[in-house]
Amino acid sequence: MGRSASAASDDNHVGQSGPHRPAVWGLALAALGIVYGDIGTSPLYTLKTVFDPGNGLPLNAYNVIGIVSLIFWSLTIVVSLKYVALIMRANNHGEGGIMALLSLAASSVATRPRLRHALLAAGVMGAALFYGDGVITPAISVLSAVEGLEVATPALKPYVIPVTLLALIVLFAMQKRGTAGIGAVFGPIMVIWFVILAGAGLVNILDAPRILAALDPFAGLAFCLHHRWLAFVALGAVVLSLTGAEALYADMGHFGKRPIRLTWFGLVFPALAVNYLGQGALLLADPSALDNPFYRLFPQWTLYPMVVLSTIATVIASQAVISGTYSMTKQAMQLSFLPRMNVVYTSEKEIGQIYVPGINWMLLAAVVAAVIGFGSSTALGSAYGIAVTGTMLITTLLTFFVVRYAWHYNWFLCVFATGFFFIIDATFFSANLLKIADGGWFPLVIGLILFTIMSTWGRGWEMMRHEAQVRAGTTPLKPFLKSLLASSLVRVSGTAIFMSPDPNGVPHALLNNLDHNHVLHQRVLFLTVTTCEVPWVPASERVAVQALGQNCYQVTVTYGFKDEVNLPRALEACKPYGLVFEPRATSYFMSRATVVPTPGSKRMALWREKLFAVMLHNVGNVAAYLKLPANRVIELGARVEI
Structure with missing residues (x-):
């Protein structure tokens, strides 16, 4: 089991028999509030984006069942099998995340300098794309939640963007205070969130039980074979249901594998599956619900409370990604991929709670630009997929080298295990490349800028240290x-x-x-x-x-x-x-x-x-x-x- 973040806060405790860890259920509750905010709020916008008229996919019973089947089996294969079963095993002394995986993969091929250099370049690109994710997640999550106001009453539509911007500005302005004060309530709120997701989905499934046909994997396969090109385009939106999967791996060091697996299979996965099935059932019974299938799951009188709860849930999701961006920045600085920046430790007990002012304000500027520039969660959905799938693809690539060269597994087994997931990730990534003109350029530009900065700093720092060592030598x-x-x-x-x-x-x-x-x-x-x-x-x-x-x-x-x-x-x-x-x-x-x-x-x-x-x-x-x-x-x- 990975080492807790608090255990790292005092060097005097490191290397002893092991720090005291809270009970597994306490860690599981904490994981719900930190790990699953992003993927847990994906139902807010996924189906709405899939059936956006711009994608050209007609709304009918056959297509609804096919899409819901693809979402269900994507969650099963990519999250449950790839991340929870395989990649969480590829930990770097208990730590996860793309920087931890990169250092593990690079060290496993240390005797092959060219291969190591190529892996470092790929890993840095994955980290750069994560910054794009850090910009789009707060924007699309909070915006999709606040869009519930226009479902409650169209008269509130002009206020959606201002309310979203206000919520985001307050969120980023509060970062310097740390998350210790509100972190204790994240877990219980997300429990309520997932229970409501499951309850609302179940009620609608009972009204249209034929949606259960989506549990058959051949329903999704038949949909792909029938539509081909349209199905390929639709995959670019289906992948939105997987956003946040990287968090399961990245936060492994804080909570350990067991609590994350327990919460995924015990609550999160069933709640998400039932909710997506419920949204599909609603669309079968009432196609007019396509304007916002998530909020239309609920009775009219519950809309305002649900907007409030959804906004809180998306703020939690945003907080997790923002904190993850700070953490990755610190790791990149210590691995000499980024210039040194001021890092503020916001808690005397939790070393993982840090604040990087420079990154915070750059993120806020980019998030505000994304909200104003795209204007809706549907438009942002086109930009979201590339950052997510690009990072997922690189994670799978790095995992192969860990399994093969660090664990020394049979070559055929390594190719089969990671190649299967690589094909899926590459398919999702290719589908999102079609959306470059519609907004996919945005995370790519962010990623390329950060990649240029990180690779230039890494190479320059290496050259400068070499020159200094030569002079000293x-x-x-x-x-x-x-x-x-x-x-x-x-x-x-x-x-x-x-x-x-x-x-x-x-x-x-x-x-x-x-x-x-x-x-x-x-x-x-x-x-x-x-x-x-x-x-x-x-x-x-x-x-x-x-x-x-x-x-x-x-x-x-x-x-x-x-x-x-x-x-x-x-x-x-x-x-x-x-x-x-x-x-x-x-x-x-x-x-x-x-x-x-x-x-x-x-x-x-x-x-x-x-x-x-x-x-x-x-x-x-x-x-x-x-x-x-x-x-x-x-x-x-x-x-x-x-």
Whole structure:
């Protein structure tokens, strides 16, 4: 079972016999409020989008049964079999999500650099598409909920967009306060939501029981064989019923596999299946309900309470995706795929509750633009599918390499197991490519922008570190230090910590300091910070210390990509080695690089080098990222050609 988020908040507890986990039912209730908000609100817009007149699919009994069958069996195959049964097994030390899967897949082919590079590129593209999902999910979810107002009374239609924008602005403005206060009520609200979904669906099934024919998989297959092209187009909307499937995998580390599987099969899947069957039954009995089949499931007197409940449910769904975007941003920063940004920890107990201001306001701007630009949940449905299916496709691809090269399963079994799902994902993705002109371009543009930023930063950072290591490597640390200590150099009181990219080379900051100040501190640490391709590093493995003689030490601090970076706290683990640091007598020396793009370089295009230089120049404060005291940091400049 994966490690809980709270367990990671205190390094002193890591690596013990295991943190205390709440009872499985408590975790299951919490998972309902975090994991299933997105997929749980899909019934608001899926069938409405499928039968949108623009798709050209006539509304008749045969088509309704065929579409509902496709939705039911898509949930069964993609979510139940692919994610819950297979992909949740591909965990990185208990953690899930595309960044965790990417690091696992990349490490499994570490001896094949070209293949590893290709997998990194694919994984970064999947992560970039997730940002597109993070923009569209709040927009389509909240908008589809508020559209219930115009079902209650057409006179309220002009207020749908303003109310949606107000709800979204309030949601994003509250992010800086964290989710601890409202998180406790998410689970119970989603229980009520799913029970109502199932109840409303069941009532309508009883009015038109012939919809149960949709449970036959051959009904969906016959629909596809009969319509062919129209069925292929319809798949682009059917996939909306699967939005949020990635959350089951991404949040595995917070709740564990068992609670997620328990809630899926015990409540969520049955409620969704019954509700989709109920909407299909309603359309069989009353085709005029197509204007909004979800809200038409309910009596007129319940519409306003349902709009309120639906809006709350979609806010919960949006919150889960927004929080997931923050989490992935932090992981990408620690894996060197994004520049360092300010990360605010909004809870003293839950390390997973973070807030990234820069990402928050960029997301809000994009969400507002999506709501105003598309204007309806149906129009946004055309944009939604590409982001979802693209991420799903890449997840399946990465899973193959984990199963084959990390688990060493038989090649034929690996191809059969993942190839089956790959074909399904590729079909859904291809169907959504038809919607590029109708809005599919929107998440693709977001994805391409983020992919360019992430790949450029990753490549540029790798090149810059290589150049720094080469420069440091030209002067090996131990011989240099031996010669330096044998000289009559003045040593002053206090501790100097020199940040070094290469533990075996002389850090540039030391050379600059010697050149300018001609002194060496009484105690000197050469400190290297590394990030492993695992989510958590135990406290017992956090710090490695090597004595170099005459009160000089080589220290390596290792983090996982989900660990909180706090260098002063990590250095407290040096006490067993006799190293105790007095904050007022400790100075941190760092090199601040100025990148100089090199025309004609074959390693990266000049425009990408310039983009990297701009990002590096505007990067967040490295000292703040490492949690270093601002008044104890000394930065020395260095020019790096890439």
